[in-house]
Amino acid sequence: xxxxxxxxxxxxxxxxxxxxxxxxxxxxxxxxxxxxxxxxxxxxxxxxxxxxxxxxxxxxxxxxxxxxxxxxxxxxxxxxxxxxxxxxxxxxxxxxxxxxxxxxxxxxxxxxxxxxxxxxxxxxxxxxxxxxxxxxxxxxxxxx
Numbered sequence: 716x717x718x719x720x721x722x723x724x725x726x727x728x729x730x731x732x733x734x735x736x737x738x739x740x741x742x743x744x745x746x747x748x749x750x751x752x753x754x755x756x757x758x759x760x761x762x763x764x765x766x767x768x769x770x771x772x773x774x775x776x777x778x779x780x781x782x783x784x785x786x787x788x789x790x791x792x793x794x795x796x797x798x799x800x801x802x803x804x805x806x807x808x809x810x811x812x813x814x815x816x817x818x819x820x821x822x823x824x825x826x827x828x829x830x831x832x833x834x835x836x837x838x839x840x841x842x843x844x845x846x847x848x849x850x851x852x853x854x855x856x857x858x859x
Contacts, residue, residue, distance in 0.1 A: 722766030730803040774810040788849040800835045820851045
């Protein structure tokens with residue numbers, strides 16, 4: 716597994732834990748990485764750890780804005796109805812689409828679909844792909 720994929724997987728687990736405990740807006744992301752991380756059987760270092768830290772920090776900081784973007788791109792799905800795994804995969808990917816322009820959108824979407832295959836349900840990959848495709852199209856057109 717590449718360092719970037721490992722970092723995204725790690726970030727997803729931390730965001731999921733924050734979502735479950737409903738601490739996304741309350742707990743600083745850096746503290747979450749320190750306190751939640753030991754609970755996972757996943758060791759990351761170097762590039763993976765740096766990416767995870769950046770993604771968790773930025774996603775948590777801009778969660779409300781990211782959720783609005785996801786909600787506007789989803790059809791017939793409110794954020795509260797989405798599975799926690801899917802919702803947090805979408806959050807990570809939208810964060811990257813918006814604030815990591817050096818990574819091609821196709822790569823970000825593909826990585827999100829891979830996370831959905833690994834951590835989500837049978838329907839998660841198609842669901843995540845569909846919403847992220849709409850988000851990426853809106854970003855390309857300058858609509859968020």
